Amino acid sequence: MDVRAKKALGQHFLTDQSIAKSIVDALAQDSEVPGVLEIGPGMGVLTKYLLQREDIDPVMIEIDKESVDYLLTHFDGIEGKIIEGDYLKLDVTGLFEGKYRVIGNFPYNISSQIFFKILEDKDRVPEVVCMIQKEVADRIAERPGTKVYGILSVLLQAWYDIEYVLSVGPGAFAPPPKVKSAVIRLKRNSRTELGCDEKLFKTVVKTAFNQRRKTLRNALKPLLKEGADTTDPVFDLRAEKLSVEDFIALTALLS
Numbered sequence: 001m002d003v004r005a006k007k008a009l010g011q012h013f014l015t016d017q018s019i020a021k022s023i024v025d026a027l028a029q030d031s032e033v034p035g036v037l038e039i040g041p042g043m044g045v046l047t048k049y050l051l052q053r054e055d056i057d058p059v060m061i062e063i064d065k066e067s068v069d070y071l072l073t074h075f076d077g078i079e080g081k082i083i084e085g086d087y088l089k090l091d092v093t094g095l096f097e098g099k100y101r102v103i104g105n106f107p108y109n110i111s112s113q114i115f116f117k118i119l120e121d122k123d124r125v126p127e128v129v130c131m132i133q134k135e136v137a138d139r140i141a142e143r144p145g146t147k148v149y150g151i152l153s154v155l156l157q158a159w160y161d162i163e164y165v166l167s168v169g170p171g172a173f174a175p176p177p178k179v180k181s182a183v184i185r186l187k188r189n190s191r192t193e194l195g196c197d198e199k200l201f202k203t204v205v206k207t208a209f210n211q212r213r214k215t216l217r218n219a220l221k222p223l224l225k226e227g228a229d230t231t232d233p234v235f236d237l238r239a240e241k242l243s244v245e246d247f248i249a250l251t252a253l254l255s
């Protein structure tokens with residue numbers, strides 16, 4: 001029997017096999033990093049193709065007991081590879097030797113939190129392939145100067161090159177979600193450090209976008225020290241105009 005879809009867990013099961021295969025194929029052939037973490041395998045539509053790949057040694061994390069039981073009864077040799085639990089609380093430290101990659105049709109309600117958690121481990125995660133809500137994918141992949149460019153775009157683009165893989169309509173899922181979906185691929189860029197305080201960089205980006213309609217001079221007021229010099233023309237701009245490099249320069253100005 002199939003798993004009963006639970007809305008609260010963001011369960012929309014992909015039923016289109018050719019799309020499932022394309023998603024797994026989007027993960028590069030890379031025998032250097034066999035460890036792959038699949039977030040939210042559900043009934044295993046991606047897992048099936050992951051298990052077929054010689055270069056991949058997957059581990060699955062799934063919060064839903066019913067899905068875990070389903071996977072255990074439908075896939076041979078999966079015991080020991082599947083963890084029942086919440087990815088957001090998972091300690092990945094000892095799970096893989098060194099680096100690992102991430103794949104998943106993410107639960108859309110927590111996709112931003114998933115990305116923030118991946119960013120915390122960015123130096124161990126060279127590649128991510130995931131399906132998310134199309135609107136979020138557009139935002140992440142967007143360039144500066146557009147309305148949807150935001151916090152996740154800057155923080156992810158600072159460390160990853162983002163590639164739009166494909167769009168997926170609601171009909172490819174059971175039950176169909178209300179929104180369109182898209183698959184993106186994140187590949188770690190060569191940046192090893194920002195050249196400015198990383199914590200302050202995150203704070204600056206978040207603060208600037210939280211009041212995105214204000215100029216940076218006003219939006220960043222809470223971060224400015226007494227009598228801080230804001231004559232630099234960058235302070236006349238709004239957050240959405242700034243590239244990753246601009247935010248790095250701005251952070252340096254503020255520290």
Ligand code: SAH
Pocket residue numbers: 009010011012013014015039040041042043044045046061062063064067085086087088104105106107110
């Ligand atoms: N990969 C499957 C299921 C996608 S739906 C498919 O493509 O069909 C999202 C899956 O994530 C569900 O199975 C859901 O139970 C699981 N999930 C939701 N929140 C989770 C969390 N915090 N940690 C791990 N898995 C989670």
